Amino acid sequence: MNKVEIRAHLYILLATILVAGSFLATEKLAGVINPFSLILLRFLAAFLLLAPFILFRRRYRSKILSTMPRAMIISFFYAAYFVLMFVSLEETTALNTGTLYTLVPLVTGILCIFIFKDKITLTQWIVYLIGIIGTCGVIFNANLELFLSFKLNHGDLVYLFSIFLMAGYSISMKLLYKNDTPVVLVFCTLIGGAIWMFLILIIMQEPLNWQLLDVELGFYMAYLIVMTTLVTLYLYQKGTIALGPKSVMSYIYLNPAVVAIFVYFIDGTKISLEVLGFILMTMASTAILQISINNRKKL
Numbered sequence: 272m273n274k275v276e277i278r279a280h281l282y283i284l285l286a287t288i289l290v291a292g293s294f295l296a297t298e299k300l301a302g303v304i305n306p307f308s309l310i311l312l313r314f315l316a317a318f319l320l321l322a323p324f325i326l327f328r329r330r331y332r333s334k335i336l337s338t339m340p341r342a343m344i345i346s347f348f349y350a351a352y353f354v355l356m357f358v359s360l361e362e363t364t365a366l367n368t369g370t371l372y373t374l375v376p377l378v379t380g381i382l383c384i385f386i387f388k389d390k391i392t393l394t395q396w397i398v399y400l401i402g403i404i405g406t407c408g409v410i411f412n413a414n415l416e417l418f419l420s421f422k423l424n425h426g427d428l429v430y431l432f433s434i435f436l437m438a439g440y441s442i443s444m445k446l447l448y449k450n451d452t453p454v455v456l457v458f459c460t461l462i463g464g465a466i467w468m469f470l471i472l473i474i475m476q477e478p479l480n481w482q483l484l485d486v487e488l489g490f491y492m493a494y495l496i497v498m499t500t501l502v503t504l505y506l507y508q509k510g511t512i513a514l515g516p517k518s519v520m521s522y523i524y525l526n527p528a529v530v531a532i533f534v535y536f537i538d539g540t541k542i543s544l545e546v547l548g549f550i551l552m553t554m555a556s557t558a559i560l561q562i563s564i565n566n567r568k569k570l
Contacts, residue, residue, distance in 0.1 A: 272565055279513035286506035287522045291529035293499035295537065296491040303488060304480040306357040307472050312481060312492070314465035317501040318458070325458045334452055338459045341447040346463030348440035354471055355433035362426030366410060369527065370421060371430050373406040379438040379520040386442055389517065395563050402524040402556035408549030409527035441516035448512050457504045521560040524553040
């Protein structure tokens with residue numbers, strides 16, 4: 272593993288931690304304003320923060336037009352995922368979507384077979400299964416009865432489709448990369464995401480209601496804008512270009528574990544030994560997948 276790949280792994284690990292924090296911030300904002308309006312605000316605010324660094328530098332500004340068409344495709348997958356996620360939550364629960372989200376690494380791996388001619392080894396198939404079990408164990412708090420009560424509904428089917436969009440987002444970043452300047456690609460992706468969300472708000476005739484955000488909610492919104500929109504877009508794009516979609520998406524198995532650790536330190540919620548065991552399982556799954564994928568690259 273070279274220095275570029277090691278740095279990319281650190282980027283994705285940091286992005287995973289930041290995304291875990293977004294679950295807590297989003298929980299505070301839930302129900303205050305329309306979720307589609309919330310996503311639009313995230314894109315627009317992040318765009319405005321980044322704009323001076325791009326528009327006032329000719330070497331960046333000159334690349335916007337050539338980067339924009341590909342960024343529109345990348346941002347479509349990104350924005351469409353969030354749209355279907357919120358649509359699905361009208362008929363299902365966060366627990367169900369959290370469980371189904373563990374399928375993203377597997378779906379990404381399967382799509383990479385057809386798009387990049389990758390292969391999934393027997394070891395990787397087994398680790399994907401272990402990763403799913405581990406994350407489900409964390410999500411269901413090691414409660415077997417709660418797990419057995421899990422049933423698919425229409426909202427879950429909608430969310431299953433959104434999983435393919437998330438996989439498509441990661442794959443499109445790798446597939447459409449043309450020696451782009453990462454910060455310019457992030458900038459154009461933010462523009463594209465804002466355009467897609469604006470069109471969706473017009474179609475659905477939803478109000479913005481941004482005036483409902485007070486100082487405390489503004490703090491949580493600022494975290495979403497800076498850390499989990501601006502920073503993570505950059506980190507994921509840098510990481511995906513260097514490592515590939517399969518490697519990056521395997522870090523998803525760590526999300527529930529990191530959230531559980533955050534809740535423990537912030538709210539004092541205890542982590543049982545059973546859940547801790549599942550957390551260790553997800554960490555092991557991610558590590559083994561990284562080693563397996565890296566070994567395949569050397570062949």
